[in-house]
Amino acid sequence: MLEASAVLTEGLSVRLGSTQVLEGVDLRVDCGDLYGLLGRNGAGKTTSMRAFLGLLPQSKGRCEIFGQSSTCLRDCPEPIAVALDPPGLDDTLTVRQNLELARIYGGIQGGRSVDDALQLVGLAHRAHHRGDRLSHGQGRRAAVARALLGDPRLLVLDEPLSGLDPEGVEVLIELFRRLTAEEGVTVVLSSHHLREVEAVCTRVGMIEGGKTVLEGEVAGLLAEAGDGLRVVCRDGAQAKSVLQADATVSAITSHSEGDLFVLKARWSAGSAPSTPRTVLEKLVQAGCGVEEFVRERASLVDVFQAAVREDRVGLA
Amino acid sequence: MSGFARALRGELYLLTRRSSVRRAHLLVVVVAILHVMGSMWVLQVEAGLEGIPADELAAWNFWPRLAAGARAAMYFVELLVLALIAGSFPREIAGGVTRDPATRRISRRALLGARAIGALLLSFSLYGTAVLAAAFPSYLLFDRGPVMEDGDILLEELEILEPVVMALVHGLPSVLALGAFACLLSVAFHRGVVASGVGLGMVLATGIFHEAFGDAAPLWFADTLAGFGPDSFLEQAAGFSQGLLNFYPESFNAVVDTGWWSPLPALVLSVYAALFIFHRRAL
Known part of the structure; x- marks a missing residue:
């Protein structure tokens, strides 16, 4: 029998008042995933989380946690825990009392204690x-x-990483890694800190304008995005035409910095007829006055920007 | 353990740990004590002006002082019930506090049911505190026994004991209904200040519409509140027990009989309405 996904949403839509805040969020988080939910501020990350946890009334779509409809989380077969934004601490209680209260609510007898949990997050x-x-x-x-x-x-x-000092970010990232790797805990975290997410998450979903624009394995998405080229030269127009003529180069952007031009392009390694070296040779032969030529590894930032760009083109 | 049992345990934890709850009880105690001591000072001044010993005044008696002190504290009990209960959920929902229990396999119905029971317990606790806080200094500072005036027995102790004790118990159902109503307000409004303000407005407006409601007035629980209620039996008993005989008309027994059950429909309806609203509330 196939194990149910930890979180599964299909066409999740939420309307708050007259505003359609989510419109078709499709997410699949498998058990044991360290899943990053990405998106800009106001894209719908928190709303998606609240919706799939049954904290917001859904207007359309399907939403399950461990195979159980999120509208009946009291019957959820596995214990879940959340830390949403705002953190939801009762300001009239101490930190310890807040945690003791959560143990009471959760009917928690064993497992990680209040002291252990506080120790873990420093x-x-x-x-x-x-x-x-x-x-x-x-x-x-x-x-x-x-x-x-x-x-x-x-x-x-x-x-969870927002507002933390660098040391705190490191502590939590290491903790999330350990929880998934050693204890098999499924972690879903939202963030707009793409570099941290790239370092820690195995899968990501991207939300833009209240809907999912991209979802997949981090490694696969990075490979698909290809590497980047960064060219600094004196003749920007000429360099751009050379790059555009190369079938393996795409998504070129350029801007000037003083007398120089900076061009950024994606370079697809998959079925590349040319290598970065041959691209560089073409630029030099065309007399572009190349000052700097750097091959940059694709990052989630590039993947995210490309996904958002494609979404906008699609809308247009 | 069921979701409701866990939610109720959490609610009891909150009631025993929140400093605001402790401070509310302290405030009620202070008000009751100050009222009893203040009334003692006023009676001494009054007796001095009349040139008689204070203990010859009809009001110099444990029972009227207990009733009056308890009633003064009841004003604060009712205000505090509105402020603490009506203001709690909006603040907690806005701060995301309710999300943790709501995702720990506790249904919304269980969460609100526990909150409603917590509201009733808090109302009961404040009410009991007001009575005890008025009783203790009254017992120390005043004598029990018949109400005397000019050396004559005006009312036997048994004649005043019964209405005062009945009045003290009579105020309880309406305060409990106020707690449930405050619970409804807390889920109906998004801001605690608005919820408490609307509740206070509705309680105070009862006096304005009291005459218009006629015999149906006690059906609105606020009519029989011991503090703010226009049909406060405690007010009547406090006046009567210090020798103001016109404060306790015979017809008032009918109001008392109605007062035992009349707040209960409002209590039950408030809890049901709160459950209905909370079910669709975004957390």
């Missing part, structure tokens, strides 16, 4: 501070600590 020294006395980043960490209590099988974390 917040043990703030255990007796009230929720409203924490900084933004500490509030995030406290919410993550609360989500780690017991033995959750699915963690849904909204912008």
